Amino acid sequence: MLHGRRIVLGVTGGIAAYKAIEVCRRLVDLGAHVTPVLTEAALNMVGPTTFTALASEPVKTSLWRDSHHIPHTRMGQTADAILVCPATARIISDLRTGRSADLLSATLLATTAPVVICPAMHTEMWEHPATQENLGVLARRGVIIVPPEEGRLAGGDIGKGRLADPATVVQAMVELFATGPLSGRSVLVTAGGTREPIDPVRYIGNRSSGKQGHAIAEVALAQGAKVTLVTTVELGASPAIDRVQVETAAEMRDAVLGRAATHDIVIMAAAVADFRPLAVADEKIKKTEGVPEVLLERTDDILAALGQAKRPGQVLVGFAAETSNVREYATDKLARKGADLIVANDVSAPGVGFAHDTNAVTIIGVDGSVVEVALSDKSDVARAVLNAAATRLPDNESQSS
Numbered sequence: 001m002l003h004g005r006r007i008v009l010g011v012t013g014g015i016a017a018y019k020a021i022e023v024c025r026r027l028v029d030l031g032a033h034v035t036p037v038l039t040e041a042a043l044n045m046v047g048p049t050t051f052t053a054l055a056s057e058p059v060k061t062s063l064w065r066d067s068h069h070i071p072h073t074r075m076g077q078t079a080d081a082i083l084v085c086p087a088t089a090r091i092i093s094d095l096r097t098g099r100s101a102d103l104l105s106a107t108l109l110a111t112t113a114p115v116v117i118c119p120a121m122h123t124e125m126w127e128h129p130a131t132q133e134n135l136g137v138l139a140r141r142g143v144i145i146v147p148p149e150e151g152r153l154a155g156g157d158i159g160k161g162r163l164a165d166p167a168t169v170v171q172a173m174v175e176l177f178a179t180g181p182l183s184g185r186s187v188l189v190t191a192g193g194t195r196e197p198i199d200p201v202r203y204i205g206n207r208s209s210g211k212q213g214h215a216i217a218e219v220a221l222a223q224g225a226k227v228t229l230v231t232t233v234e235l236g237a238s239p240a241i242d243r244v245q246v247e248t249a250a251e252m253r254d255a256v257l258g259r260a261a262t263h264d265i266v267i268m269a270a271a272v273a274d275f276r277p278l279a280v281a282d283e284k285i286k287k288t289e290g291v292p293e294v295l296l297e298r299t300d301d302i303l304a305a306l307g308q309a310k311r312p313g314q315v316l317v318g319f320a321a322e323t324s325n326v327r328e329y330a331t332d333k334l335a336r337k338g339a340d341l342i343v344a345n346d347v348s349a350p351g352v353g354f355a356h357d358t359n360a361v362t363i364i365g366v367d368g369s370v371v372e373v374a375l376s377d378k379s380d381v382a383r384a385v386l387n388a389a390a391t392r393l394p395d396n397e398s399q400s401s
Contacts, residue, residue: 001174001222001240003031005080008111009055010104013041014086015154016120016163021046023085025054026170026239035060035075037104039091063103072103076110081176084108085146086120086163089131095143096134114176116144118169123159146172167242171226174240178224181390187220188263189213190256190270190302192232194249198294199281206271207354208321210235212378213269217241219382220265228263230255232270249273249299256302260309265389267317268303269343275299307338313394317341317385323348330364340366340392343385351375363388 007027011020027034036051036059048059060071076082084091084104091105095117100106108115117138125131126148139145146169151162163169175183191213193206210233217229221238228242230252237243244259246252249272260266275296285292303318310316318339320330323346330344345361347353352360352375359381363371365388373384 001030001238002027002177004033005031005177006033006035006078007173008075008079008082008107009034009036009051010082010084010087010091010107011036011038011042011046011051012084012086012088012091012104013039013043013045014088014120014163015045016086017042017045019163019166020085021050021054022166023083023169024051026166027083027173028054028056029239030170030174032056032173035079037061037075037107039102039104041088041090060103063106072106072110075107076113079107079111079113081114081116081173082108082111083116083118083169083173085118085169087117089119089121089125089128089134092117092119092131092134092138096137114142114144116146116172116176118146118164119148119161120163121148121161122153122155123157123161126161144172144176167239170240171242174221175224175226180223180225182220182386183224185225185265185390185393186228186263187217187225187265187267187386188228188230188256188260189217189220189267190230190252190272191217191235193271194232194252194273194299195247196249196273196276196299197280198277199283199285201284204273204276204296206273208271209233209355210270211355211357212319212359212381213267215378216267216269216382216385219379220386223386225265228259230259230270249276249302253300253302253305257305257309260306260314261311263314264393265315265317265386266306267385267389268306269317269319271319271321272302273299301337303337303339310338315340315389315392317343317389320344321347321353327362327364330362334364334366341385341388361385365392 033056036055052058094105146164149162150160192210193208195203195205197203221227230244244255278295278297316339326346330342334342351358360375361373
């Protein structure tokens with residue numbers, strides 16, 4: 001989604017400069033051409049070698065020691081965007097007033113490309129009227145501001161001013177260039193099968209590979225959405241996806257219910273265990289002790305809880321993996337859980353469901369609609385599911401009526 005985009009990454013002299021290394025890596029992983037520009041103060045915090053190794057071209061630090069005779073003009077004219085991470089109070093002031101003090105500030109003045117700044121400073125500096133006034137002016141000029149977070153600061157105290165998480169910064173860049181059907185939307189997806197421990201070695205699980213859930217997350221990202229992926233598996237995911245790793249049904253419940261309210265679409269593609277051991281042994285159960293009796297209890301029904309808590313305008317999608325009477329069981333589940341859509345498949349069919357790269361599903365709507373998706377790549381299935389969900393979002397409903 002950032003393939004071929006030329007991004008100038010400006011790094012200034014804040015203690016959070018080390019986080020820009022991760023931002024650089026993630027941008028390159030997403031296909032961006034990254035040109036790092038470090039201020040003299042930044043060189044006191046991080047070394048140029050790391051950025052040169054990770055970026056698309058060597059670090060630039062000076063107006064006067066570059067192979068190009070006017071490097072700020074060249075970078076300013078060829079950039080698709082300029083990202084300043086971290087942005088200190090000094091660079092914010094320079095940008096507001098138009099002061100050209102070094103290569104980075106000169107490049108910021110020599111561009112018409114979008115500018116994204118990520119402020120990071122101590123709380124008192126962040127809250128100072130001069131800083132807030134400068135940010136207000138820049139925002140009115142169209143500069144995109146990724147606000148700092150509250151947390152532990154360099155001095156050891158807690159307050160507002162901590163640089164936004166690298167994933168948040170990268171997501172801002174993805175959203176800057178996003179033009180897909182889910183631009184401006186947020187999607188939460190679950191993936192994989194939960195593992196319910198019996199003892200420190202054994203667990204109750206299922207055969208879900210997580211491939212379908214991960215495919216939905218990646219397609220949603222490519223369509224412009226801000227994506228949160230709650231997963232139990234170790235499959236790779238785009239660095240722009242907010243990934244939450246869990247293992248048990250209880251962990252998934254907490255991760256999902258704590259985040260769902262802020263998302264426009266929630267897709268429960270994970271295979272969540274219906275039962276878990278009532279008691280978990282502290283040590284490995286030895287077979288010499290005989291056949292153990294494992295008593296089970298029900299896990300919390302996450303999809304039903306989401307259905308009860310669903311806010312107006314939110315679209316909730318469930319999954320039903322069946323081996324018989326697929327349409328009947330899925331329709332019943334749709335009614336009981338309070339979802340808007342249910343994605344049903346016969347996991348006993350060849351090439352369908354667990355571990356395969358292909359799938360065949362029936363997407364059933366609470367309004368009685370039915371969409372059949374023949375055996376195809378899981379990314380194609382993901383597009384069908386997201387399309388069915390997107391058409392039920394309030395704005396899209398009004399546009400189609």
